[in-house]
Amino acid sequence: GDSVTQMEGPVTLSEEAFLTINCTYTATGYPSLFWYVQYPGEGLQLLLKATKADDKGSNKGFEATYRKETTSFHLEKGSVQVSDSAVYFCALISGYSTLTFGKGTMLLVSP
């Protein structure tokens, strides 16, 4: 079945550092890929998505590129802020199946 593997957290960074959160997937067919973010005490919000190979999703300074050859969708940001502290979930959906989430990666950014 479909699965998503994310790097274990927490990821601890200083403000303005570069962020990478790795995400790889296993899926049948050609899935759509997502990054959702969960701020403390809140529900998940869509951060960005990509629906086909080589697409780049971007939002709020975050980017991720759909790499079919490496089955990856790594999340990057050039300069993190304290307000980016949250849990980040990589997810996929293939065909009309259900959304499959990774286990989440907590990001902690200190001033």
Next chain:
Amino acid sequence: EAQVTQNPRYLITVTGKKLTVTCSQNMNHEYMSWYRQDPGLGLRQIYYSMNVEVTDKGDVPEGYKVSRKEKRNFPLILESPSPNQTSLYFCASSPIADPRDTQYFGPGTRLTVL
């Protein structure tokens, strides 16, 4: 304001006492879904609904029921809760009956079953 609302936000109950967690969306969305979030497991889908009167099982449906009598509401029913259903529950909706569309999540309901 466009939103997904859940009630209650926090609930402590005892084993076997039936409960319902309500979910409502005011965006005229067709697709609605319930997830549970557990540490180290991420989110797992319990049930989903493509439209009124159409529901289907997700990955972890055992011990749960749902109904979709109106487009805006999608309650989650635990007829006989057990401690292993202690979890954080999220309702979500999306505009069209396509789970590939962006899903909008409610704020969550933290359930503790003693």
